[in-house]
Amino acid sequence: MNRENSVDVWDGAKYSQFRSSLEYTCPSHGGWGMVRIAMLIPQSHQLFVCPSACGRHGALGAIQQGLKKRLSYLYLEESDVISGYDDTIYDAVDELLERLPQRPKVFIVFVSCIDDLIGTDGEAVIAELSLRYPDIQFRMGHMNPIQSDSDEPPLVTTWKTVYSLMERTADTVFPAVNMLGNYVPIDSKSELIRILKELGIELCHIGNMHTYDELKNMGNHALNLLIAPSVEKIAKELKREQGIEYLKLPTNYNLSEINENYRVLFHKLLELGLMEADISFTKIENILKESEKKAIFAIQKAKILIGEKKINIDYSAFNNPFSAARFFYDNGFSIAKVYAKEMDEEDADYIWLKNHTDIKIIPIKKHDIVNTWKEYEDSISIGLEAAYVSGSRHVVSVFQDEKMYGYHGVCLLMEQLMNCIKEDADLEDVINSAGLVV
Amino acid sequence: MGKLCMTLPPFSPDYSGVCSALFPFDALTVLHDASGCTGNYTGYDEARWFRSRSPIYCSGLREIDAILGDDEKLIQKVLYALEDVKPEIIALVGSPVPMVIGADMEGIAAEIESRTGIMSVGFATTGIRYYPQGIEMVYKNVVQRILKEDETEAVREENTVNIFGATPIDFGRSNTIEDLTKLLADNGIKVNQALWENVKKSDVVQLKNAACNIVVSHAGIALAEYMKKHYGIPYVTELPYGECYAFLWLEKLKKVMANTCKESYQPVKKEEYNESAQAKILIIGEQLQCNSIRNAIWAETKEVCDVAGICGWDTRFAKANDSFLESEAEIERSLNDEKYDCIIGDPLYQDLLHAKKNFYEVAHYAVSSKIANEKAISLIGKNISHLKNLSLTDFS
Numbered sequence A: 001m002n003r004e005n006s007v008d009v010w011d012g013a014k015y016s017q018f019r020s021s022l023e024y025t026c027p028s029h030g031g032w033g034m035v036r037i038a039m040l041i042p043q044s045h046q047l048f049v050c051p052s053a054c055g056r057h058g059a060l061g062a063i064q065q066g067l068k069k070r071l072s073y074l075y076l077e078e079s080d081v082i083s084g085y086d087d088t089i090y091d092a093v094d095e096l097l098e099r100l101p102q103r104p105k106v107f108i109v110f111v112s113c114i115d116d117l118i119g120t121d122g123e124a125v126i127a128e129l130s131l132r133y134p135d136i137q138f139r140m141g142h143m144n145p146i147q148s149d150s151d152e153p154p155l156v157t158t159w160k161t162v163y164s165l166m167e168r169t170a171d172t173v174f175p176a177v178n179m180l181g182n183y184v185p186i187d188s189k190s191e192l193i194r195i196l197k198e199l200g201i202e203l204c205h206i207g208n209m210h211t212y213d214e215l216k217n218m219g220n221h222a223l224n225l226l227i228a229p230s231v232e233k234i235a236k237e238l239k240r241e242q243g244i245e246y247l248k249l250p251t252n253y254n255l256s257e258i259n260e261n262y263r264v265l266f267h268k269l270l271e272l273g274l275m276e277a278d279i280s281f282t283k284i285e286n287i288l289k290e291s292e293k294k295a296i297f298a299i300q301k302a303k304i305l306i307g308e309k310k311i312n313i314d315y316s317a318f319n320n321p322f323s324a325a326r327f328f329y330d331n332g333f334s335i336a337k338v339y340a341k342e343m344d345e346e347d348a349d350y351i352w353l354k355n356h357t358d359i360k361i362i363p364i365k366k367h368d369i370v371n372t373w374k375e376y377e378d379s380i381s382i383g384l385e386a387a388y389v390s391g392s393r394h395v396v397s398v399f400q401d402e403k404m405y406g407y408h409g410v411c412l413l414m415e416q417l418m419n420c421i422k423e424d425a426d427l428e429d430v431i432n433s434a435g436l437v438v
Numbered sequence B: 001m002g003k004l005c006m007t008l009p010p011f012s013p014d015y016s017g018v019c020s021a022l023f024p025f026d027a028l029t030v031l032h033d034a035s036g037c038t039g040n041y042t043g044y045d046e047a048r049w050f051r052s053r054s055p056i057y058c059s060g061l062r063e064i065d066a067i068l069g070d071d072e073k074l075i076q077k078v079l080y081a082l083e084d085v086k087p088e089i090i091a092l093v094g095s096p097v098p099m100v101i102g103a104d105m106e107g108i109a110a111e112i113e114s115r116t117g118i119m120s121v122g123f124a125t126t127g128i129r130y131y132p133q134g135i136e137m138v139y140k141n142v143v144q145r146i147l148k149e150d151e152t153e154a155v156r157e158e159n160t161v162n163i164f165g166a167t168p169i170d171f172g173r174s175n176t177i178e179d180l181t182k183l184l185a186d187n188g189i190k191v192n193q194a195l196w197e198n199v200k201k202s203d204v205v206q207l208k209n210a211a212c213n214i215v216v217s218h219a220g221i222a223l224a225e226y227m228k229k230h231y232g233i234p235y236v237t238e239l240p241y242g243e244c245y246a247f248l249w250l251e252k253l254k255k256v257m258a259n260t261c262k263e264s265y266q267p268v269k270k271e272e273y274n275e276s277a278q279a280k281i282l283i284i285g286e287q288l289q290c291n292s293i294r295n296a297i298w299a300e301t302k303e304v305c306d307v308a309g310i311c312g313w314d315t316r317f318a319k320a321n322d323s324f325l326e327s328e329a330e331i332e333r334s335l336n337d338e339k340y341d342c343i344i345g346d347p348l349y350q351d352l353l354h355a356k357k358n359f360y361e362v363a364h365y366a367v368s369s370k371i372a373n374e375k376a377i378s379l380i381g382k383n384i385s386h387l388k389n390l391s392l393t394d395f396s
Helices: A012-019 A033-038 A052-065 A078-083 A086-099 A113-118 A122-132 A154-163 A191-198 A212-220 A229-242 A255-271 A282-306 A321-330 A348-356 A384-390 A406-420 A427-434 B014-022 B036-045 B063-068 B071-081 B096-101 B105-116 B131-149 B176-186 B201-209 B218-231 B243-257 B287-301 B328-335 B347-352 B365-375 B385-395
Strands: A044-050 A071-075 A106-112 A137-143 A174-180 A202-204 A221-226 A245-248 A310-314 A334-340 A360-363 A377-382 A392-396 B027-031 B056-058 B089-093 B119-123 B160-164 B190-193 B212-215 B235-237 B281-285 B305-309 B342-345 B358-361
Touching: A033 A044, A033 A052, A033 A106, A033 A137, A033 A154, A044 A052, A044 A086, A044 A113, A044 A137, A052 A071, A052 B014, A052 B036, A052 B365, A071 A086, A078 B096, A086 A106, A086 A122, A106 A113, A106 A122, A113 A137, A113 B063, A113 B096, A122 A137, A137 A154, A154 A229, A174 A212, A174 A229, A191 A202, A191 A282, A191 A406, A212 A221, A221 A229, A221 A255, A229 A245, A245 A255, A255 A282, A255 A406, A282 A406, A310 A321, A310 A384, A321 A334, A321 A348, A334 A384, A348 A360, A377 A384, A377 A406, A384 A392, A384 A427, A392 A406, B014 B027, B014 B036, B014 B089, B014 B131, B027 B036, B027 B071, B036 B056, B036 B365, B063 B096, B071 B089, B071 B105, B089 B105, B105 B119, B119 B131, B131 B201, B131 B218, B160 B176, B160 B218, B176 B190, B190 B201, B201 B218, B212 B218, B212 B243, B218 B235, B235 B243, B243 B287, B281 B287, B281 B328, B287 B305, B328 B347, B347 B358, B347 B365
Parallel strands: A044 A071, A044 A106, A106 A137, A174 A202, A174 A221, A221 A245, A310 A334, A310 A377, A334 A360, A377 A392, B027 B056, B027 B089, B089 B119, B160 B190, B160 B212, B212 B235, B281 B305, B281 B342, B342 B358
Antiparallel strands: none
16 A cells, blocks of 8 residues: 555645536536436426526536427516516416427426525415416426535435325335436346345336325335435435435445345335335345345456456446545555545545545645546546546446445446447537536 | 527637637646636637647636635746746636636736746637637737737838638638648738738738738738838738639739729629628638629629628628528527528538428538548639539539
């Protein structure tokens, strides 16, 4: 271990300077964006109330994703900023509902950063609209990155908007678990789905809901399983206001922690009465053992194929890039750099990496990135920002652990790693087809 | 644009115009926003962003900074960046939040200039207006300032031109400006400066030595007027699209440069164009480029066309039936006007058509960005197969 080589951009004076630097925006920067996340709500329409500029990236992203027909804009002008625009919203909604070919079941009124300073009474707007159109569920949405350093950044508020449509109406809950926080359902071959099925429990995801009623009915399911930190706030609200239980088990690639997560899950299911205390675990244990064995084999196979090739990872690929880096390091892969947007000084994996490895931790948004990115490097990058900055020849295009969970998630990750070295990536093509929105 | 918009995406905003016009300069540019505005520009309005080293940044504005009006935080970030970036110019670019809090972008820039000695410029962009206004602001606040501060005499160089109004927001990744430069060179005319790539302050000073200015988009008109007034440099507008019109346009340019033609506006003389004829073709997009397409079609077929402009408009370059469209509703109405059986414009306008019409796609980056970028074509001079097919099959 060579501590001399470790990059300490997070440390001391330089770290504090990093925190207040101008931010570089890589061509590979972005993700799903608020529009696409809220589009997960079936039978919904979005109206963005903002200066026209604020809507450009979302609208073009929606066109790329084939979602634009469910997205409209009400452009604000200087006079609206001065006099407020509540009435303008009502008029726009009236007109939209007349002109839309299909009446939506859910209508989201999104406001942008400027509204945080203007202070539109969102609750009053929603109350008035609900009064006018009682057959439609209205919600406010906030596309306000100006709040990114608060406890209610846009991702958190958007998930709140989405999952607030779940409603507990039944006296008895259904034996089903909702997975919250991932944009797409986990892979259908996941052992989690098989195990729950074995227990007579269905695993649900909003991406599989085709109607508003199906989304609403998720409120009658027994448990919300949180796999990303951004949904914790809404899960707590749903528990407080509607009694919907939740359990936080973030995506993890460390095999022993995956095992531990399953123990915690079984304990919760027992507590909720979804598992019998005297149930024979043999079949479930067999599934777990078989899945773990497959994951170990996948890691070994990937390790042989990848060898000592350098791997870079970034925060866009994994909800916790430090935890992912530690997983690779522990399994003998040669992790070179972790590109992070933010850093939690108390994150155990970050601290461990910092103290025990010479992995470089690079602040991806720091201004000097513009001078340091490379055209070409014989390495692998997991995540497009890492790929752009390091110039990696091979690229795994994955966002926020998508489709990956549990032992099968490890297998998927290894499969993508092994596939990526088969050819050189055309990064510009990869970025364009990803439809990224900041 | 008017209020409600259901189909089209918002067009490129003023701050993207500023950043795009500054891109080729040796400038450290800061968009004063939280992240989304910068994402608009880098993700959808800047065709050159991939693998560029242009130091264009987001200030990372947060609510507390906005509420407290903490300009010093922004200044400190700029000073920190100057440890690694050594620009000739520093630019601060406004966005909707600075507009709401009344941030004095010009004042903050003046403070930075007084501390660093580097030319610093503030732009009160709002995200409510459109890209031509942003490009115009750069021409006014940066180019004109450099020219004003320069004390050297202009030395007129024969057969040299400047090109104003050229940014990829209009031309995407097409080879339009390269083809124009080549066409001019083939005709013995040298491009003195196009403000298109690798621009230094010392290059800007050379603008005043050109024999003529070429204005290729609405955004370049004001600078051309300024150069005409202060340096006596005439200008011609539009682009030499198509073979026949390229010939006429070049003739006009040569006459203007030789000072044998007083009218500096339209290469196609008014009396030659049958303005009263009923047009069956509508060309929609940036005004001067649409005019260029119209003239190319007229030169080959004597077919008249109407032009509908978006984002910027100058009545001096409009014909009687032309129009400036300021809302999606107005665009929809024009596209569906029964008198037009053919539309030329960005592919995304097709979604507003109620019935099928002949539609010829000429991508406009300010509208469809990279979605239709492969349809951004150069129509300069001989590279007109697209337009030629169009004219022969549909307009004759």
